[in-house]
Amino acid sequence: MHDVDQPLCNIPWHRLERCVAQTPCDPVSLDWLEKAGVQAWVHRADELLPEVAGNKLYKLFGNLWLAKAEKTGVVSLGGAWSNHLHALAQACSVLNIPVAALVRQWGSGENADKTATLLDCEKAGMDLRSISRGEYRELRHMSAGDVFGCYGFSENNVFVPEGGSSLAGLLGCYHWGKGLAGEVISKQLEDVWVACGTGATLAGLMCGLSAELKARGFPKDQLPKVVGVAALKTLRDGESFLQRDIQGQIEKLQRFLPTLKTLPFVDWQLVSDGYDRGFGQASPELLEFMQETEGQLRFQLEPVYTAKVLFALSHSVAQNKHSGKRILVVHTGGLQGRRGWPELQMADQVMPGLTKAGQATSGQNVTLGCSANKSSIFTELYSDEYVDVDNGEWT
């Protein structure tokens, strides 16, 4: 028998808020922003921990904490260039969590399934199983139990759905949003721009910001607006399914955190970069814009998410909508995925001195490949010490 002051279900979520506070926030000077009198910053979630970068740090936290506490393994799925699988493999290798992934088949012949992303995952000790595209489509609609049964995994594993977008992932993003409230207040931000794949990041950020700003007594009439930039084609049968998905995620959070129902919510809206394409695709215009922009920045972008945000912002700014505004752009990471773009490899070579993205560590290493200082951020995040668990967490 042991007395627990904190119930076991208490995951120390607030540690994520500390990560947000440690994340650099770089002022950006881009000619088109300056011309329009817009002041902008980039929240460098890509920079905090390059190996478990951007939203993945937040999305994976709950599930990995659980796997570590229960001493079980993790099973997940993703594509051959998946940022999610890449981050998951690196994190599990550091935390010593056995991890397997079902991967959507890529390429054929000798090069089949040999993307840089998957090679990194393998090196980090991830057990990869290639799944045909048809099979993978079905996988997306299966329950955790069915996936385990179908592919011979133990029932005790923790299942992380595609992109990490489960309730645990949503809650991680919620705490990311709570942490960002500090930036909103100190920088008097009017807009927060972020990329949307599944909408979990946006829904979480929006709810977290709303809750924390309310808790800190932030004036209702000065609440910022969250602008989501669609990373994929958003119209299907004439209806924006992403819009509906985001609304669904918000409602899901409200069901689990009933106090959210009575909040004055920060406004949110969804915009497209005007060049609607499928997920993981980019127009030549976008790639050109991205390379031009990177030339003026001290950091890298990637074409699936964050470059699209800046591209959409540039269109919006060009329409004179934001004169005099203070805007935060959230960098959601995913730089390792640049390696899937042959055009960008070239650009990397002619831009020396930039942070090289996604260089994986070996499976034997017990620290992340980044500097000692950064890897301690990660180990502290998952430390067993319960001393700092805050009981007022959800109130």
Add this chain to the structure above:
Amino acid sequence: MEKQPCLDIDAAKTLAPLNVMGQAHLEELLMNSSVMPLFAGQTLFRQGDVDHQYLYLLYGELEIKYPDGTTRILEGSQSRLPIAPQQPRNCTVKALGDCSVLHIDSNRLNKLLSWSQIADYMAVEMAYDPNRDEDAAWIDTVLHSNLFYKVPPTNIGCLLSRMKPMVVDAGEVILRQGEIGDGCYFIKEGEAKVTRAEAPNQPSELLAIIDHGRCFGEDALIQETVRNATVTMLNAGVLMFMDKKDFVELLKEPGVPGLNGAELMGVVSQGATLIDVRTQDEYEAGCLEGALNFPLHLLRSKQRMLEKDIHYVIYCDSGRRSQAAVYLLREQGYNVTWLSGGMQELSAALLKTWFKVGGDEQSTAMAHSFL
């Protein structure tokens, strides 16, 4: 930080025993509780844990695993009672799907529940006694004021008897802005005006006119502070005064000794009658063999059925409600004792022989947690 209830009051009213609590007490309880998400695979608690919490499944599906290997599934939609409340926990509970769980500190719940039920008891008591009509308003204020939530419910009788009546005249200044506070007042009869001056030489401004049932000067009870306004009687009346020293005294838990499990068995075998003062919902889910159900809030109207020459042993889940009942019944001259620590502290062996499980499925799930 501005507090708000963690859950909609109407949603909370579907849960037992929260459903019998008055609005004010329930709201206070929900202000200090939390709803936490639990995602699939997470453990809520393990066998052997002592967490002093009442947990209610609001949404989702949980798996309850008992040491003998049996398991049970609990669904949020049909779950009205706390999840396996026995301390230390006698089973391990894990989320099968994503769940939402209401966490309430068990001590706070029992305190506020007792307060709420004693308030109901007193209301009935007042109704029986036509001479106390004029006391009804201020006593109601006392019983529903969050000032006193920290006072152990058993002391409620003392609380009322420590209030000193003061006959006051029209124009009498009861407290003056800037003076150090020594206690608080409830208006039994009469009206008073509350005024405040911005600075010592400024004319004072009328803030409010208050009348019977209202309380003033209460800040003095909880902090060392000067009066922030002046209160002057507009007409003659009667005030009830609570001295700060008395209030501090009342915050201490009274030491009414109770029985332990073995002693309980002894007195029952000698003919004592068991009374369960929990709510009907809790009682019906499972109770000690042979116990009668006299829910605390109905005790005043049901106590005619008790006899003065019988020895009664009162119990509840934690001991708090029964202790309050003992105080109230002894005042009326009944021969009563209580089970110290309540059912939660009875040994597993004792529960096995004495605990009678209720009829329906939900009750069985709940009762299982006691066995």
